[in-house]
């Protein structure tokens with residue numbers, strides 16, 4: 085396979101086993117895991133989003149495409165993460181309350197682990213209380229929050245407020261990301277940093293420890 089159009093189409097169609105085969109083939113063809121991820125899997129999800137916006141796709145199609153993407157992502161994991169790196173710090177990560185999107189958050193968690201961070205993944209729909217409890221239980225250095233919906237972004241601010249109220253804000257760095265999140269929004273809510281993608285999330289986390 086010379087380009088990744090076929091892989092993109094398989095993700096868009098939600099063909100899980102086809103995606104697995106195409107990812108394996110692309111790796112065998114010597115295409116880098118980074119390129120397969122960005123130009124194949126992520127590009128396909130952007131197209132899925134567009135089709136949803138245009139009314140050509142509905143939630144079930146998005147869900148099936150997401151499952152196919154996640155299958156491809158699992159195969160890429162060993163290539164995306166470096167092994168044997170010493171832990172650099174502890175991160176608690178989650179998708180904020182009301183939000184069930186987890187592919188980007190999982191990718192960020194995976195890359196952080198690969199870079200040597202210990203990652204406590206709280207999953208999706210994470211309440212401020214759950215964040216606070218995790219910070220207390222695990223004594224983390226970094227709190228990471230993901231949001232994919234304009235309606236849930238504001239819940240990031242609620243977590244920061246809760247950290248302040250619990251007297252924990254000074255002990256942790258807060259990093260945020262997700263498609264609707266911007267650097268300006270991160271500053272506005274008082275986060276310490278914003279990253280537009282997983283590799284820049286790792287670079288940002290490294291500046292915090």
Ligand code: B1M
Pocket residue numbers: 126129130131132133134136137143144146147150177182183184185186187188189191192227228229230231232233234235259260261262263264278279280281282283285
């Ligand atoms: Co939904 N969805 N979805 N969805 N979905 C979007 C986000 C949407 C943009 C689609 C669209 O309209 N174009 C739209 C949001 C519109 C808006 O708010 N402005 C939308 C909507 C409306 C909805 C529902 C409301 C639909 C409905 O029910 N009517 C619903 C909401 C459910 C809920 O959360 N309560 C819904 C549901 C779903 C599914 C469950 C079907 C599924 C998610 C499955 C899953 O995650 N397990 C889904 C999907 C798949 C999408 C799209 C198509 C793809 C998201 C994705 O996985 N992208 C999405 C369209 C789009 O984003 N183009 C869409 C790939 C992923 C690798 O990218 O998550 O952006 P991303 O992560 C990136 C960066 O953002 C960054 O790094 C990652 C890697 O590069 N990053 C961080 C992410 N988190 C970070 C954290 C960091 C740092 C960087 O630091 C901590």
